Amino acid sequence: MLGLGDWWIFSAIVGCLAVTAFGVVYGICNWNKGGENPPREKR
Amino acid sequence: MSPELSLFGAACSMNTAVLFSLIVLYVLLIGYLGWRGWKRTRSGQDYLLAGRSVHPFVMAMSYGAAFISTSALVGFGGIAGEFGMGLMWLVFMNIAFGIVVAFLGFGRRTRSIGQNLNAQTFPEFIGKRFRSNGLKILVALIIFLFIPLYSSVVLISGARFLQEVMMIRYSWALVIFVTVVAIYVIFGGLKGVMYVDALMGSIMIFGMLTLLVLCYAKLGGIVNAHQALTDLAPLAAERLPHEFALGHRGWTVMPEFNSVWWWTLVSSLMLGVGIGALAQPQLAVRFMTVKSTRELNRAILVGSVFILCTAGSAYMVGALSNVFFFHTDKGIASGVRQLAIEAAGGNPDLIIPMFIREALPSLVLYVFSLTMLSAAISTMSSLFHVTGSSIGHDLCRGISGMRRDSLLANRIGVAFGIFVSVVFAMVLPPGFVARGTAIFFGVAAASFLPAYVAALYWKRATRIAVWSSITVGVSVSLFGLVFLHRKEAAGLGICQALFDRTELISIHPWPFVDPFVYALPLSILTLIAVSFFTPKPSEQHLRRCFQRNK
Numbered sequence: 001m002l003g004l005g006d007w008w009i010f011s012a013i014v015g016c017l018a019v020t021a022f023g024v025v026y027g028i029c030n031w032n033k034g035g036e037n038p039p040r041e042k043r
Numbered sequence: 044m045s046p047e048l049s050l051f052g053a054a055c056s057m058n059t060a061v062l063f064s065l066i067v068l069y070v071l072l073i074g075y076l077g078w079r080g081w082k083r084t085r086s087g088q089d090y091l092l093a094g095r096s097v098h099p100f101v102m103a104m105s106y107g108a109a110f111i112s113t114s115a116l117v118g119f120g121g122i123a124g125e126f127g128m129g130l131m132w133l134v135f136m137n138i139a140f141g142i143v144v145a146f147l148g149f150g151r152r153t154r155s156i157g158q159n160l161n162a163q164t165f166p167e168f169i170g171k172r173f174r175s176n177g178l179k180i181l182v183a184l185i186i187f188l189f190i191p192l193y194s195s196v197v198l199i200s201g202a203r204f205l206q207e208v209m210m211i212r213y214s215w216a217l218v219i220f221v222t223v224v225a226i227y228v229i230f231g232g233l234k235g236v237m238y239v240d241a242l243m244g245s246i247m248i249f250g251m252l253t254l255l256v257l258c259y260a261k262l263g264g265i266v267n268a269h270q271a272l273t274d275l276a277p278l279a280a281e282r283l284p285h286e287f288a289l290g291h292r293g294w295t296v297m298p299e300f301n302s303v304w305w306w307t308l309v310s311s312l313m314l315g316v317g318i319g320a321l322a323q324p325q326l327a328v329r330f331m332t333v334k335s336t337r338e339l340n341r342a343i344l345v346g347s348v349f350i351l352c353t354a355g356s357a358y359m360v361g362a363l364s365n366v367f368f369f370h371t372d373k374g375i376a377s378g379v380r381q382l383a384i385e386a387a388g389g390n391p392d393l394i395i396p397m398f399i400r401e402a403l404p405s406l407v408l409y410v411f412s413l414t415m416l417s418a419a420i421s422t423m424s425s426l427f428h429v430t431g432s433s434i435g436h437d438l439c440r441g442i443s444g445m446r447r448d449s450l451l452a453n454r455i456g457v458a459f460g461i462f463v464s465v466v467f468a469m470v471l472p473p474g475f476v477a478r479g480t481a482i483f484f485g486v487a488a489a490s491f492l493p494a495y496v497a498a499l500y501w502k503r504a505t506r507i508a509v510w511s512s513i514t515v516g517v518s519v520s521l522f523g524l525v526f527l528h529r530k531e532a533a534g535l536g537i538c539q540a541l542f543d544r545t546e547l548i549s550i551h552p553w554p555f556v557d558p559f560v561y562a563l564p565l566s567i568l569t570l571i572a573v574s575f576f577t578p579k580p581s582e583q584h585l586r587r588c589f590q591r592n593k
């Protein structure tokens with residue numbers, strides 16, 4: 001447990017890293033989604 | 044907490060000339076960014092919402108920098124030094140609720156509904172959503188009455204820091220600090236504020252990450268540092284009897300269940316501050332500054348990394364400083380090895396600055412100094428702006444019935460908001476102002492959160508229900524603070540004067556349960572119950588509000 005004395009603290013640190021990872025992955029996956037300009041029509 | 048009084052120790056071992064030059068360069072940069080904001084501010088919308096076209100990086104950094112203040116870095120970092128890593132749950136809540144839930148759940152709809160209704164401030168958003176000018180005035184009044192308490196404590200922290208670093212009188216430091224911030228907030232508007240925030244946020248990330256990396260390097264790596272801290276646990280009972288009695292059981296374990304510190308950590312910090320961040324007007328208004336949801340998607344990435352790097356680093360370093368002080372000569376006093384809180388003379392606010400001064404190279408002191416100034420300036424400018432817009436845009440227009448928005452009125456409002464904060468900073472003792480911060484977070488969350496969620500998601504919510512919910516939230520929060528929650532009740536002394544006792548209910552755990560815990564559910568229940576007994580809102584208005592959310 002990375003030298004920590006309690007599962008709760010370990011969970012808090014893992015939780016921080018996990019939710020940050022979620023934010024990063026979500027941001028990357030949706031980088032270009034939700035823009036104001038309509039998508040160009042395919043020729 | 045009063046971190047504002049704690050930084051001077053760190054400043055003493057620095058070369059004043061070097062630091063002074065750095066601060067001058069820093070102020071010039073702020074001036075340049077404020078000037079850019081001023082050049083690009085042409086209308087009320089530019090001034091209040093940065094023209095609704097802010098870059099996602101600027102938006103996210105500004106949101107994070109306004110969110111994390113000096114109190115969070117030095118004050119809460121010091122609390123972690125005293126009580127341990129349980130505060131990492133606050134970091135988790137800040138990222139999970141303050142960023143992910145806020146941006147995904149609140150940001151998109153706030154932006155969309157705000158644009159549909161042409162709302163430019165948080166009070167106006169609530170007022171227009173529920174078609175009530177009175178509601179707008181009520182929300183603006185609550186902001187105007189409580190935010191200056193919070194902004195003044197941040198103002199004091201910056202002024203105290205300048206006082207020690209530049210070796211000038213506190214009143215002069217206050218004048219210099221206020222003048223620098225006032226110029227770019229009054230003239231640059233939200234554009235100036237957000238540009239400067241982005242710079243501050245970048246400095247904060249760099250400064251706090253440097254601190255964490257150097258701390259682990261100094262203590263022999265991640266696992267070794269944690270293990271050494273875990274091994275100190277038996278000393279909690281032996282050396283810190285007061286903290287042990289509050290529930291402290293070591294720095295890498297949670298406090299004892301149902302103890303005083305457990306309730307403070309869970310109810311005041313994790314729930315109060317963690318969830319309360321969702322209803323902060325100065326943060327909510329930033330959702331309306333971006334052009335589309337694409338900017339919000341990108342901002343989630345930047346925002347979550349920002350909170351982890353700044354708040355996460357501060358709390359880890361605070362707790363780990365115990366290992367440094369206990370195992371090196373720096374913590375020895377009268378031949379006895381000391382824990383961090385002992386080395387800091389019992390003042391948790393001194394732990395982080397002392398650790399930096401004693402453990403790290405002097406170069407880090409300069410980086411840390413700029414980091415602290417950045418944290419203070421960014422939070423303060425956002426609070427000044429939201430207070431000023433509440434006065435200039437919401438209160439004045441709401442009461443006078445003026446239809447046109449005036450750039451001048453907004454600027455006068457911001458100037459007045461700054462004046463009120465300065466008066467607070469000069470007359471109130473720091474302890475009172477710090478309690479005012481806690482009061483604002485609790486009151487804002489209990490009163491605004493149900494109304495804000497209903498505005499975004501519940502079409503059945505009515506104007507009268509929102510009025511009732513906000514009134515119940517404010518009243519119950521204030522009642523809890525004055526008569527039930529020991530920390531504030533004892534400080535204010537009203538309960539003592541009226542009933543000859545510190546708090547009305549002394550049975551554990553009630554004196555330690557944050558009023559937010561019961562004020563929020565009561566506010567929510569009021570909103571739901573009253574909505575079902577009052578006429579439905581007009582379908583036409585709802586269609587206008589939610590037209591982009593189908």
